[in-house]
């Protein structure tokens with residue numbers, strides 16, 4: 580019997596779909612009491628019941644990562660499957676966020692696509708391989724991590740304290756395509772400093788709002804042509820978004836301060852330091868035209884813990900890439916595309932700070948992630964188990 584058929588016989592599709600539903604039914608967003616703790620315990624219990632070696636390792640506020648291990652016999656490459664256990668809050672969802680219902684070929688609810696469907700598939704993969712009796716040469720890990728939607732402390736902890744692998748698959752929704760790169764992410768605050776004065780005598784002040792307007796005009800004319808010269812073949816050019824602006828006290832006062840918050844997406848070769856140097860240059864251009872122009876830059880560290888959010892780029896000559904392409908085609912009958920994630924993912928932490936090649940491959944689409952009717956195709960969750968399982972055998976090697 581071939582490997583695929585052998586793996587298919589180890590589990591009923593219903594089993595992984597009900598696991599995905601169970602994970603959705605346990606809220607693990609930032610407003611849920613204990614956050615990911617309940618879902619992490621539940622998932623660890625499920626793995627243990629199915630004979631998998633699993634531990635809970637607290638990261639912040641006793642909220643634990645789930646670390647499951649399928650020990651290889653030795654001598655093979657080590658693979659890690661990684662998924663985050665937190666979700667964004669339900670916000671204004673128009674369906675029951677925590678039904679976990681299987682209907683019309685989809686699993687429904689918050690986190691079904693981003694990314695409890697993938698976490699269920701990853702956990703099921705270890706169980707399926709264990710049941711198959713296939714002994715791997717290298718180890719296979721599943722790490723279910725906390726707080727990816729906010730600061731990524733969960734994956735930071737894995738990078739710092741192990742386990743270590745030769746490659747990592749992060750199960751963010753990619754419709755089972757191979758996301759082999761994405762931009763890095765930096766949040767920056769620009770503060771323009773003016774001088775307050777009475778609105779009836781505005782010539783005595785320095786209006787920080789109008790100085791900020793000059794800065795924005797300069798930014799929008801100077802920056803895009805420079806960024807376009809740095810376009811990456813897959814990711815495109817670096818980009819920026821003016822996200823938040825605040826300034827002034829009230830209409831009858833000259834604004835003494837104006838703050839702009841910018842989201843800047845980096846391509847390989849850029850760092851937050853190079854991004855800051857470029858913005859300083861634009862500030863310098865404003866100052867050269869206007870001696871009253873005064874601004875300073877600050878990093879906004881709200882979206883990260885300790886590790887910079889650099890770009891992710893998977894090496895095109897890495898053996899896992901060919902293995903996954905072949906495996907996805909074998910399981911789904913469709914050749915997967917090489918794509919780019921629009922957002923930043925934990926894969927970048929493994930790739931940069933962890934020095935471990937990492938890519939993104941998971942069921943579901945980013946188009947519905949965080950959305951009002953989040954759902955994930957059931958067939959893709961089942962196929963993900965087979966893709967992860969076959970790829971693990973091919974990457975880690977068989978012991979017998």
Ligand SMILES: [Zn+2]
Nearest residue numbers: 663693694751
């Ligand atoms: Zn996600």
